[in-house]
Amino acid sequence: MTSETGPKTARGRERKGAIIEVAAALMYERGVRATGLEDVLAESRSGKSQFYHYFSSKDELVAAVLEYQLMTVLGELGEFRVDTWRGIRSWFDALLEGQEERGFKGCPVGSLSIELSAGDRLMQGRVADAFSRWETALARAFAAMQARGALDDSARPQILAEATLAAIQGGYLLSTIHRDIAPMRTALTAAFTELRAARPQKTS
Amino acid sequence: MTSETGPKTARGRERKGAIIEVAAALMYERGVRATGLEDVLAESRSGKSQFYHYFSSKDELVAAVLEYQLMTVLGELGEFRVDTWRGIRSWFDALLEGQEERGFKGCPVGSLSIELSAGDRLMQGRVADAFSRWETALARAFAAMQARGALDDSARPQILAEATLAAIQGGYLLSTIHRDIAPMRTALTAAFTELRAARPQKTS
DNA sequence: ACGTGACTGTACCGTACGGTACAGTGCCGC
DNA sequence: GCGGCACTGTACCGTACGGTACAGTCACGT
Structure with missing residues (x-):
């Protein structure tokens, strides 16, 4: 379970972690559906392409x-x-x-x-x-x-x-x-x- | 509370009631945010104009x-x-x-x-x-x-x-x-x- | 030096959705 | 019969959002 085939190798892990943390905070506060990808990306200072590099969909982020x-x-x-x-x-x-x-x-x-x-x-x-x-x-x-x-x-x-x-x-x-x-x-x-x-x- | 200034007078009440019932069922099943107005209107066979005649916003319906x-x-x-x-x-x-x-x-x-x-x-x-x-x-x-x-x-x-x-x-x-x-x-x-x-x- | 692959920036697309505009229609009191 | 008002149908608008395309850049092993 914790192996997860960690699909990255470097500071990328940090980025992905940051996205998850921000998303967790936002979704906790506003709800999943009320939290847009763009909100998450803005607050974690990432771009769409980063996101779709690490996740295949919003569901996967969730x-x-x-x-x-x-x-x-x-x-x-x-x-x-x-x-x-x-x-x-x-x-x-x-x-x-x-x-x-x-x-x-x-x-x-x-x-x-x-x-x-x-x-x-x-x-x-x-x-x-x-x-x-x-x-x-x-x-x-x-x-x-x-x-x-x-x-x-x-x-x-x-x-x-x-x-x-x-x-x-x-x-x-x-x-x-x-x-x-x-x-x-x-x-x-x-x-x-x-x-x-x-x-x-x-x-x- | 139950007076509510019943804002209609006729079968309109029925229509409004139907909209509420359909909305209740849909929102119960899918969640509020995941239920679109159009879904509710389609299933209750109403039009947008009816809806906005009886409600001033989705929030009011909710x-x-x-x-x-x-x-x-x-x-x-x-x-x-x-x-x-x-x-x-x-x-x-x-x-x-x-x-x-x-x-x-x-x-x-x-x-x-x-x-x-x-x-x-x-x-x-x-x-x-x-x-x-x-x-x-x-x-x-x-x-x-x-x-x-x-x-x-x-x-x-x-x-x-x-x-x-x-x-x-x-x-x-x-x-x-x-x-x-x-x-x-x-x-x-x-x-x-x-x-x-x-x-x-x-x-x- | 250079090629490969992980990562990043920007611009764009399609669609769904809440809400509005506006032109009716039919019932009711007078 | 007619004016007014509750109600209905249709077409449209603006925007937000998930997702894609594509052109890079940077680190690193060879």
Whole structure:
């Protein structure tokens, strides 16, 4: 996956990276369809020919942006010990902080995905894959907790991951719509409570 | 609000209604920005001049569609006794059924709102208002349950409504992305469990 | 030195789309 | 029967946008 047959060799990589970063920022702010190629190129100081040298279409750029945003999110996730209660809490706090700092513009992966999942099959698949990777990362952490005895044997990591991610995305959505962090905090608090409810029962 | 200075008088109302319905369906399926006026007009068998007789811009049509979709959702909500446990469950089941029947295309209000909340202030306000009305409807039902003693005195209806709506929206999102009802069912089950946890405690 | 291939600049094309202009048509009260 | 107004049909405009063509330039291996 990371091999990707890196189709360039030099500062070209830098250029391509710059285009992706600018596109990610713009698409995050305005939406994919509302972001024109020309906007991206102007802000990254590139020309059309550069763009079409590195990408074969706007869709390909969008796919790269999706991957980029997913890596950002997974990267942040990786900075926390999400297989501990404290770690989960810290991660949730970081999500809240990020949403507030970025001006309540929503989840970089989620908002992108919603727009893209109305597209063609290929794009739908890419989006579904991105979310699966996020879910799997979470499920693995929960499985580790379960193995350690921090979660009840009856808990199902995959299910917990789904519910957690749903709460996160729902929280982002409400927060974005209301331009207010409170509903997202509510959603994440509820998600945390629900996770804690899956701790081992002492009925032995 | 419902007075709206009904700007027409006759079958014109029918025409306008038809345009809104077609637009709602198309925008639900493809997204707002991906739906052209010409598509809407073709399918509703209207001309440009009709359209601009009834609406002053595409944005105004979008606002009408948002209102239409909100009314649909609130209308469906109203068909259930959401101030009872059985009613809530039935409503959740209906949401799941609807999402499946419509081909996993997401929440008619939610997906619209996400796209629109990247627009201008006016549109953002309309979206926030729509969601507030949905939240309020839920919060009122929960308040009624609380008054009846079905919810603990310490529960806060507004908070419960936020968390519930977040779970619903998050569930819709995951379900739409994966083209699968399971994650939404997981999210709604979790939301229901969390609501049940707010039943009166017998510690007294 | 020179040729090859990665990269860059500029100009252009086709089309889709939101919006406008304008000339009607048919219903309704008087 | 006629004036006015709600409504309808058609043709058109300006622009934005994704994508292409093509002519370079620059780095580097030989």
